[in-house]
Amino acid sequence: AQKVTQAQTEISVVEKEDVTLDCVYETRDTTYYLFWYKQPPSGELVFLIRRNSFDEQNEISGRYSWNFQKSTSSFNFTITASQVVDSAVYFCALSEILRSNYQLIWGAGTKLIIKP
Amino acid sequence: GAVVSQHPSWVICKSGTSVKIECRSLDFQATTMFWYRQFPKQSLMLMATSNEGSKATYEQGVEKDKFLINHASLTLSTLTVTSAHPEDSSFYICSARTGGTLLGEAFFGQGTRLTVV
Numbered sequence: 001a002q003k004v005t006q007a008q009t010e011i012s013v014v015e016k017e018d019v020t021l022d023c024v025y026e027t028r029d030t031t032y033y034l035f036w037y038k039q040p041p042s043g044e045l046v047f048l049i050r051r052n053s054f055d056e057q058n059e060i061s062g063r064y065s066w067n068f069q070k071s072t073s074s075f076n077f078t079i080t081a082s083q084v085v086d087s088a089v090y091f092c093a094l095s096e097i098l099r100s101n102y103q104l105i106w107g108a109g110t111k112l113i114i115k116p
Numbered sequence: 117g118a119v120v121s122q123h124p125s126w127v128i129c130k131s132g133t134s135v136k137i138e139c140r141s142l143d144f145q146a147t148t149m150f151w152y153r154q155f156p157k158q159s160l161m162l163m164a165t166s167n168e169g170s171k172a173t174y175e176q177g178v179e180k181d182k183f184l185i186n187h188a189s190l191t192l193s194t195l196t197v198t199s200a201h202p203e204d205s206s207f208y209i210c211s212a213r214t215g216g217t218l219l220g221e222a223f224f225g226q227g228t229r230l231t232v233v
Contacts, residue, residue, distance in 0.1 A: 035222070043154075043207055045224040091159065095222070102213055103150070104222055106159045 003027065004094050006107035013082055014115050021077045021110045023092030029053075031097040034075045035104070036066065040088040048090075051075065079112075087114045118144055120212050122225025129200055129232055137195045137228045139210030146212035149193035150222075151185060154207040166193055200232040 005024045013019045025034065036048040049059060051068055059066045063080045079086055092107040119142040129135050139149060148167050152160040164180075166172035166187035174180045182204075184196040193212075197204050210225040 037224075043209075043227040043229065045209065045227075047222075047224075050221065102148075102222075103162065103165065104160075104211070108159045111157075 003105045004092055004107040006090075006092055006110050008110045009108070010111040010113065012113040012115065015084055016081050018078060018080050019082050019112065019114075021079075021090050021092075021112065023075045023077065023107060025073050025075065025092070025094045027073075027094060027096055029096045033095040033097075033102075034068065035091075035093040035095070036075075036077050037091045037093065038088045039091060039109070045091075046088075048077075082112075082114045084114045084116050087112060118214075118221065118223045120146075120210065120223045120225045122210050122228055124228060125226055126229040127231070129230070131201055131232055132199055134196055134198045135200055135230060137197075137208055137210070137230075139193045139195070139212065139225050141191045141212045141214070141223070144212075144214045144223075145190035146193070146214055147190065148213040149185075149187050150211040150213070151183075151193075151195050152209040152211065154209060154227075160209060163195075197230065200230070202232045205230055205232045 003026045032053045034051045038046040056068050065078045067076045089109045089111045091109045093104045095102045095104050121140045121142055123138045150165050151163045153163050154160050162175050163178045164172040164174045164185050166185050168187050168190050172185035187193040207227050207229050209227045212223050
């Protein structure tokens with residue numbers, strides 16, 4: 001069963017548009033972590049955010065913001081005023097505390113293309 | 117802090133040879149290391165998990181004799197692709213975990229692009 005779902009395979013927008021990447025997760029644990037990573041063409045994973053299940057506050061970091069809603073099991077990521085440098089594949093991941101070694105469960109990724 | 121260095125970044129080898137990929141935690145002790153494989157346009161696929169000093173736990177479908185993992189110290193884990201074949205060509209990524217206040221964090225190496233010709 002898919003535990004982390006990123007339904008959007010690819011999104012293409014024009015620079016300066018806002019874009020939201022969706023992430024829906026499934027877990028029975030009450031304690032867990034959610035992550036977002038960026039993977040540019042170079043391949044190196046860039047950590048964006050980690051959120052624990054007890055912290056439902058939305059977070060904003062510059063042009064990036066995250067909306068965590070436990071009621072809908074979603075952890076969506078919004079880029080405001082997108083830039084060409086935001087083009088990358090973005091992964092959402094789940095880490096369940098009860099799961100051995102805090103293994104990450106990955107979504108399929110969303111490829112974001114920002115056109116100039 | 118919490119830097120993971122993976123080496124080499126890319127390697128081209130001949131079919132039938134073995135290739136070793138190193139993953140080092142530079143400023144922390146990695147109690148657990150994860151090795152992932154990523155095919156083009158796909159997500160990360162966990163290959164194995166290793167704890168320092170013990171044998172790696174391989175995911176279903178991953179050949180342990182082909183992908184040898186050694187986690188000899190708290191700062192070094194190696195993945196050796198033995199008798200490599202073109203189908204082993206892929207992007208390999210290591211990840212390290214530690215404890216304490218960083219428990220739950222995952223730190224990634226830069227990845228190794230392996231091409232077997």
